[in-house]
Amino acid sequence: MIAVAAPSVVSLVQSVDWAAIAPPTIAAVVALVVLVADLFVGEARKAVLGWISVAGLAAAALALIPLIGDERSTFCLKGTPYQACSYTADRFTLVVQFLVLAGALLTALLSISALKDAKNAHRPFPEGEYWFLLLSSAAGAALLPASRDLATLVVALEVASLPAFALVGLKQGDRRSSDAALKFFLSSVTATAVTLLGVSFVYAATGSLHLNRVAEQLTHVDGRLDTLAQAGVALTLIGFAFKTAAVPFHFWVPDTYAGAPLPIAAYLSVVGKAVGFTGLILVTVVAFPSYADVWGPALAALAALTMTVGNVAALRQQATRAYSAVRLLAWSSVGQAGYLLVPIASAAYADDPEKSIGSTLAYALMYAAVNLGAFAVAALVARTKPLNRLGDYRGLYASRPLAALVLGFFLLCLAGLPPGVIGLFAKVTVFSAAVDAGLGWLAVVMAVNVVIALFYYLQWTADLFRAPEGEPAVYRFSAPLTAAIALTAVIGVALSGAPQLILHFVNSGLFL
Numbered sequence: 001m002i003a004v005a006a007p008s009v010v011s012l013v014q015s016v017d018w019a020a021i022a023p024p025t026i027a028a029v030v031a032l033v034v035l036v037a038d039l040f041v042g043e044a045r046k047a048v049l050g051w052i053s054v055a056g057l058a059a060a061a062l063a064l065i066p067l068i069g070d071e072r073s074t075f076c077l078k079g080t081p082y083q084a085c086s087y088t089a090d091r092f093t094l095v096v097q098f099l100v101l102a103g104a105l106l107t108a109l110l111s112i113s114a115l116k117d118a119k120n121a122h123r124p125f126p127e128g129e130y131w132f133l134l135l136s137s138a139a140g141a142a143l144l145p146a147s148r149d150l151a152t153l154v155v156a157l158e159v160a161s162l163p164a165f166a167l168v169g170l171k172q173g174d175r176r177s178s179d180a181a182l183k184f185f186l187s188s189v190t191a192t193a194v195t196l197l198g199v200s201f202v203y204a205a206t207g208s209l210h211l212n213r214v215a216e217q218l219t220h221v222d223g224r225l226d227t228l229a230q231a232g233v234a235l236t237l238i239g240f241a242f243k244t245a246a247v248p249f250h251f252w253v254p255d256t257y258a259g260a261p262l263p264i265a266a267y268l269s270v271v272g273k274a275v276g277f278t279g280l281i282l283v284t285v286v287a288f289p290s291y292a293d294v295w296g297p298a299l300a301a302l303a304a305l306t307m308t309v310g311n312v313a314a315l316r317q318q319a320t321r322a323y324s325a326v327r328l329l330a331w332s333s334v335g336q337a338g339y340l341l342v343p344i345a346s347a348a349y350a351d352d353p354e355k356s357i358g359s360t361l362a363y364a365l366m367y368a369a370v371n372l373g374a375f376a377v378a379a380l381v382a383r384t385k386p387l388n389r390l391g392d393y394r395g396l397y398a399s400r401p402l403a404a405l406v407l408g409f410f411l412l413c414l415a416g417l418p419p420g421v422i423g424l425f426a427k428v429t430v431f432s433a434a435v436d437a438g439l440g441w442l443a444v445v446m447a448v449n450v451v452i453a454l455f456y457y458l459q460w461t462a463d464l465f466r467a468p469e470g471e472p473a474v475y476r477f478s479a480p481l482t483a484a485i486a487l488t489a490v491i492g493v494a495l496s497g498a499p500q501l502i503l504h505f506v507n508s509g510l511f512l
Helices: 002-011 022-037 047-062 091-120 127-146 150-168 175-206 211-220 223-243 253-259 262-287 289-315 324-346 353-382 401-415 421-436 440-464 479-497 500-507
Strands: 072-076 085-089
Touching: 022 047, 022 091, 022 127, 047 091, 047 127, 085 091, 085 127, 085 150, 091 127, 091 262, 091 353, 091 479, 127 150, 127 262, 150 175, 150 211, 150 262, 175 211, 175 223, 175 253, 211 262, 211 289, 223 262, 223 289, 253 262, 253 324, 262 289, 262 324, 262 353, 289 324, 289 440, 324 353, 324 421, 324 440, 353 401, 353 421, 353 479, 353 500, 401 421, 401 440, 401 479, 421 440, 421 479, 421 500, 479 500
Parallel strands: none
Antiparallel strands: 072 085
């Protein structure tokens, strides 16, 4: 009895590589520190919690540096005939973790100004809870790209998502915020339920949760369990489609972005989207490659539908409608999600799936920098004109020329026009991924959507430089807000000047 049991006991002994897990761990620890410190910090000094959070996120991002150029795995099962690890820090992981933590850091800078403005307007946020939730969500988002088993993947997904819908509803006494949080919550719960059902079916059919083991077992599933495995794969993909805001699972996006605090809308547009797409990449390319003939066409159809609905809806936004600027950015993010889906769908047909995934990462890095920058300028305008209409941006150049130039640059990047060179190159890489995979029809749909998007991006850009109606408005900068705008502008200009800084991911292996 003892001789039989000993190997199974040994197999449960796992080592922990603290350096590998440092980025999400630091974010989680700082979240707890902020929550406890909130009990002892007086109301007049609550701002210090924001700077602690910024420092924590910066430390988490810096913890990525020692991991560069190496692949490290931890929480691995011992005594098994295959390598099965729950956490892997490879190049793919580090790139996504950098995107997530940098996005959360910029969100934190935007939040410092937003919380101060809310306090001055006598509509204060519970600051301790706000920073705890933001850091907790960032920790979950940083854990997700390193997850290499379905259980850790789902837990990371929920740790990233659950604090986010609480953040959306933190605007006290604001009905729009409550409605936005409810829609986001319902979509999140639905996605979680569908994903868990799919994961349970996959586990029942394969007997494993580790992604590499699942991929191996799905190639020779018992015939009696084949239908169960197919249902599990389909449900898991549908669950992640909710998280990516792919059409028709996008219904929560415009109202959630418009009702959420502006920094949280920016966070959801970048970090929330990165979480969904990262999970989708892991389950398709790593766990379900044998079902590429199923998820490839499905994702291609979703990509075409998502980019079309997102861009057409963005085109229809009225300049005089309240929060129309935020709604345009929300619908634009849906359209951009369609572009991000194209290389993932192409991976099902490509001889080199890693190259296709590299196209997604390159596009995601470009999108993250410029979209956060656009939201940062929107936060500047909102300090004076809280309804944030598109019409409020008319004549911005007359009062804040640098802000207008920067926003115009960000919009041109999103449109893929010079001088936003990085946006152009990123779109070309996504377009090439579709063509190389033989998805010519999808490339045509993408080209049509790029033309549609040009209209509303250029229209908004032109409004920035038109003569203002009446006296030019005065917009108030703050140090954190200025830093966020400056950082995103520098990144956007640097990437446009040297696009190879991110485009090399297209031609290099990401899963080492």
